[in-house]
Amino acid sequence: MISFDHHSSPAPEELPSELEGLRMTKQRREVLSVILAERDHPTANDVFTRSKERMPTISLATVYNCLEALVSHKLVKQVNFERESSRYCPNLNDHCHFQDEKTGTIHDVVFKKGVKLEDFLELPQGTEVSHLELSLKGRIGY
Amino acid sequence: MISFDHHSSPAPEELPSELEGLRMTKQRREVLSVILAERDHPTANDVFTRSKERMPTISLATVYNCLEALVSHKLVKQVNFERESSRYCPNLNDHCHFQDEKTGTIHDVVFKKGVKLEDFLELPQGTEVSHLELSLKGRIGY
DNA sequence: GCTGAAATTGGAATTATTCTAATTCGGGAT
DNA sequence: ATCCCGAATTAGAATAATTCCAATTTCAGC
Structure with missing residues (x-):
């Protein structure tokens, strides 16, 4: 039984010119494809470095702009561990x-099938949760 | 049924000179008492401002030092919401x-009695979680 | 009351991120 | 195809939170 989430890598290229109402510019496409290519939760700076390989003129500001656009259009998720720099996840x-304290590697962890927030949290009824972030640190079983 | 966590305010003053193996200096005592006095999840800067009222010579660096000491000795918890500045919780x-999107107010939310991580997360067996942070945003029911 | 280690201090430094203002891009109308 | 305009990109400056540094100060144990 696999518990950490694994993905079959989908082809990163050939993204449509518009997605979720977001104009897919060269740079946004590049940034997104970097995030899709290596699902290792890169920081903005990692994305910048990798993007520059294929698009040497891209700027860090643009990477931040693209990430913000992708996140707000829900094509990518922003991941935070305490005050470390944000990471990005497709x-x-x-x-x-879950961050492995030994290696720093971040793993996706899924919720058990069908679990709802109210199942494990004492939330006042009527509370609407618009955003949730759960971050774990520790050591992986062998 | 109360769902958000409420506290009876314990007396902030007269803390022992050593706690959890941590030397309780004037400044640490002051910082801790500020956090105990108003349980509104202040930022380091909030703590600095409040501490200065009674201890005008305290420096921001010291507040950061004290907070780090208190957190690592588990007398206080550090609270993070995305990339906002850290807040502190006694x-x-x-x-x-849970952060109310309307007001910015942060509420403590407790886990349902007896709930364990494995009840709602697919964690590989043998995984040891040493740190967990769950942050919610949204709107409170009326 | 000394002494050494730890804590405090003010200021400088660092780091991630955001802002700014100028330039470029690209899609729709002509 | 060309023009136009709003949006996107860019380089660099600015900001904000936090950490570092080196010089004092404190204080617990002798």
């Missing part, structure tokens, strides 16, 4: 993150 | 945080 399913 | 019980 897994759009409901999930959270 | 509630040592297992709990998480």
Whole structure:
């Protein structure tokens, strides 16, 4: 039984020119494809470095702009661990993150099938949760 | 049924000179008492401002030092919402945080009695979680 | 009351991120 | 195809939170 989330890597290229109402510019496409290519939760700076390989003129500001556009259009998720720099994740399913303290590697962790927030949290009724972030740190079993 | 966590305010003053193996200096005592006095999840800067009222010579660096000492000795919890500045919380019980999008107010939210991580997360067996942070945003029911 | 280690301090430094203002791009109308 | 205009990109400056540094100060144990 696999518990950490694994993905079959979809082809990163050939994205439509508009997605979720977001104009897919060269740079946004590049940034998105970097995030899809290596699903290792890169930081903005990682994305910048990788993007420059294929698009040497891209700027860090643009990478930040693109990331913000992709996140707000829900094509990518932003991942935070305490005050570390934000990381980016293409897994759009409901999930959270586990950071291996040994290696720093971040793994996606899925919620058990059918679990609802009210099942494990004492939330006042009527509370509407618009955003949830659950971050774990620890050591992986062997 | 109360769902958000409420506290009876314990007396902030007269803390011992050593706590959890941490030397309780004037400044650490002051910082801790500020956090205990108003349980509104202040930022480091909030703590600095409030501390200065009674201890005008305290420096921001010291506030950061004290907070780090208190957090690492588990007398206070550090609370993060995305990339906002860290906030500090004297509630040592297992709990998480809900930020009201309307007001910015942060509420403690407790886990349902007896709930374990494995009840709602697909964690590989043998995984040891040493740190968990769950942050919610949304709107409160009326 | 000394002494050494730890804590405090003010200011400088760092880091991630955002802002700014100028330029470029690209799609629709002509 | 060309013009136009709003949006996107860019380089660099600015900001904000936090950490670092080096010089004092404190204080617990002798």
